[in-house]
Amino acid sequence: MSQPLIPTSSAGGTELSARFERVIPGTVQVIRSRALGFPVYQVNQGGRTLARLGRYSFLNIYFGRGQRVDLPNGATWRVGAVGRAGTICPIVRNSQRQPIAEAGPRHGHYGINGRGYAYELVPGEAPRFSVAGRWILTQHDLYLAHLTRRPRQAEVVEPIPTAALLLSFVLADFGIPGENAPRIPAFRWGS
Secondary structure: OOOOOOOOOOOOOHHHHHHOOEEOOEEEEEEEOOOOOOOOEEEEEOOEEEEEEOOOOHHHHHHOOOEEEEOOOOOEEEEEEEEEOOEEEEEEEOOOOOEEEEEEEOOOOEEEEEOOEEEEEEEOOOOEOOEOOEEEEEEOOEEEEEEEOOOOEEEEOOOEEHHHHHHHHHHHHHOOOOOOOOOOOOOOOOO
């Protein structure tokens, strides 16, 4: 059964407006706000808070309940994972568990897809100790943003969805579990 193209919400349209919320060009920083409680991190841009984030860890995102994300308009998202084609891929879901954006591996880089956009996250430098420190977010030949792991920040050149930015940080920090594992094709003789 397919999902409706435009989501409905009983909370006065907050999920609809949150799905299409964009990050404007400029510097976006992920800063630690407190050690215990919620929020642990905040995504800030020019003095305004774009999102408040829960605990950020590999196990929590890929194998746990997911990272809680609160947006300024009152919507709540989860950055979690879902199994796709033999891999575990990160996904952003709204409070009704509908997908907003999801990512998948490609050869040496990642694809980030949502409704109305498809981006590519590529390493901006040679990987050191298995993960690159600088990443570039593009759409076809259009340069959208570049991210750094230390400090966790992004220089946004073109407006991008908040969900795509959150997935970019997850992929830049953790990658996808098992993405470099060898794949053996299944042979189906006589089927």
